[in-house]
Amino acid sequence: MLIAQLSDLHIRVSGQKLYDHIDTNTLCARHVAYINALSEPPDIVVLSGDITNCGEPGEYSMARRILKQIDFPTFIIPGNHDNNPNMIDALGKCYPHLGNDPDNIAYTVEDFPIRLIFLDSSCHGKVHGNLSSNTLSWLKKTLRKEPTQQTAIFMHHPPLPTGCLHMDTIRCMNGDRLIELVKEFPQVIRIICGHTHRAIFHQVNGLIICTAPSAAHQVPFNTTDTRGSYSLEPPAMLMHRYTVETGFVSYVMSLASYDGPFRFDTTCGCPQE
Ligand SMILES: [Fe+2]
Structure with a gap:
């Protein structure tokens, strides 16, 4: 099983760049x-939130045009830059797992050795995250159903x-409950997030x-620095392989x-074999 995780795409409307300079x-x-x-x-692609930058319908139209080119089943969760109703309107047909209720997006994929x-x-209109009581009780019920099945949880905001520093102030603020x-x-065995725009590994x-x-x-x-900043360090993604x-x-x-x-060249490598 192999998962390609793209995160924080920040797609804009056609012809516009992010912050006027990032295409x-x-x-x-x-x-x-x-x-x-x-x-x-x-086997699948996961898009772990901030699909668009402003959550506008025009951005989701552009997202649909780009993402429909993905050759593999794709699973999406929203981030703080998304707008759930607009996302469901524009992408719901392509990604039916999003469901019809913008306040309760939660689902499982059971087809692989890792559940x-x-x-x-996401918290509508806010940068930080929160897991609703509904989501937490749904999660508890869902985990109880398959207690021996190794499981990975995907969500946009990291829980701890x-x-x-800047990211800590806008994390999932009730992540300790999770x-x-x-x-x-x-x-x-894993909680896999986006939001930080950086690969960070943390064991708890x-x-x-x-x-x-x-x-x-x-x-x-x-x-x-609590103000936050961004850089044009090259983009990357996470792969998860079982x-x-x-x-x-x-x-x-x-x-x-x-x-x-390039193939390793044993004629000029050290030590010589
Ligand atoms: Fe982001």
Whole structure:
């Protein structure tokens, strides 16, 4: 099982750039082509929120045009830059798992050796996240149904502070309730997020929480500046791969243009074999 996780696409309306200089639409189209051509094709693609930048209908039209090119089943959760009603209006037909209720987006994917649970941590009109009581009780019931099935939870906002100060102030503010809840369910082996625009790995009670880099701009891991800033460090994505031999392994894959791969040349490598 292989999952390609693209996050924080921040798609704009046709012809517009993010912050007037980042061409997120072109970047996203390029990433889609890259994923479609991977030598080990993913089973699914996950888009972990901030599909658009302003949640506007025109941005979702552009998102539909770009994302329909993905050759693999694709699963979406909203982020703080999304607008759930507009997202469901524009993308609901292509991604029926979103359902019809913008206040209760939560679903499972049961077709793989790792059970996947998708939660909405967005809070309409707010930058920070929150898990509603409905979502938390749905999660508890859902986890109780398959207590021995290894499970990964996807949500946009990370549930705990990591020391990246600006992001800590806009995390999922009641994420401690999620961590408390999953303590009862040791089958949960990963919480996989977006939002931080940076690959961050954090272990709590034996559970790994990871966040994905952005498909567009990145956020420096800054421990002193609460204002936040972004950089044009190259985009990247997370891959999550499960086999019986390895278990569930997550790794970063660059989405930058670069030379290679080149075969190792044993005639000039050290030590000589
Ligand atoms: Fe974002």
